Amino acid sequence: AQTVTQSQPEMSVQEAETVTLxxxxxxxxxxxxxxxYKQPPSRQMILVIRQEAYKQQNATENRFSVNxxxxxxxxxxxISDSQLGDAAMYFCAYRSASRGGADGLTFGKGTHLIIQP
Amino acid sequence: GxxxxxxxxxxxxxxxxxxxxxxxxxxxxxxxxxxxxxxxKKSLMLMATSNEGSKATYEQGVEKDKFLxxxxxxxxxxxxxxxxxxxxxxxxxxxxxxxxxxxxxGPGTRLTVL
Numbered sequence: 001a002q003t004v005t006q007s008q009p010e011m012s013v014q015e016a017e018t019v020t021l022x023x024x025x026x027x028x029x030x031x032x033x034x035x036x037y038k039q040p041p042s043r044q045m046i047l048v049i050r051q052e053a054y055k056q057q058n059a060t061e062n063r064f065s066v067n068x069x070x071x072x073x074x075x076x077x078x079i080s081d082s083q084l085g086d087a088a089m090y091f092c093a094y095r096s097a098s099r100g101g102a103d104g105l106t107f108g109k110g111t112h113l114i115i116q117p
Numbered sequence: 118g119x120x121x122x123x124x125x126x127x128x129x130x131x132x133x134x135x136x137x138x139x140x141x142x143x144x145x146x147x148x149x150x151x152x153x154x155x156x157x158k159k160s161l162m163l164m165a166t167s168n169e170g171s172k173a174t175y176e177q178g179v180e181k182d183k184f185l186x187x188x189x190x191x192x193x194x195x196x197x198x199x200x201x202x203x204x205x206x207x208x209x210x211x212x213x214x215x216x217x218x219x220x221x222x223g224p225g226t227r228l229t230v231l
Contacts, residue, residue: 033218043155043210044224044225045161045212047219102148102149102166102218104153104163104166104176105151105163105212105220106163107162109159110159110160
């Protein structure tokens with residue numbers, strides 16, 4: 001079974017600064033997807049960024065980028081120029097690609113991100 | 118973008134009653150839908166995978182007779198919590214698998230069992 005570990009229950013960053021959220025995972029599969037989701041107080045899950053394991057290039061989405069280290073099974077999220085609206089719970093998630101991606105997600109425990117004005 | 122709705126958004130019921138939660142994909146067809154449970158300040162735990170026209174696949178430890186899942190059409194999956202008890206109180210979230218196998222999440226349903 002796959003596991004996802006987020007070792008930072010809470011992180012705090014000054015507005016406009018950069019913060020990195022950590023995520024490690026354990027799997028015996030070679031093909032999979034990794035995701036970062038944001039869950040604001042409304043509890044609606046919002047996809048921040050995704051990474052296909054077969055791609056060596058790190059995914060980026062505007063101010064959000066990942067550092068994907070497949071051998072180390074590490075998948076950290078970097079948020080640049082932090083904004084007040086970035087405050088939320090952030091979940092790292094894994095999904096197998098063995099069945100064409102038709103599997104559910106395995107989530108980490110989450111990191112509560114606080115943005116200091 | 119792909120939109121998934123859930124109904125109701127919150128429900129309060131008495132212990133021993135059954136509650137049905139609907140998950141709909143509004144602008145796309147979803148052959149696969151997923152049900153997750155989230156306790157306060159906790160992560161999401163996959164409960165079951167719902168495939169249109171076939172029986173749901175439950176994760177280990179999830180009681181299939183307690184949590185009945187029906188996926189009667191390509192746009193609707195339902196979760197029925199049977200004989201609900203206070204320990205079933207939780208936040209239930211569904212997601213639907215769309216294009217490129219991306220999962221789109223519903224807004225969740227807060228269930229409180231008195």
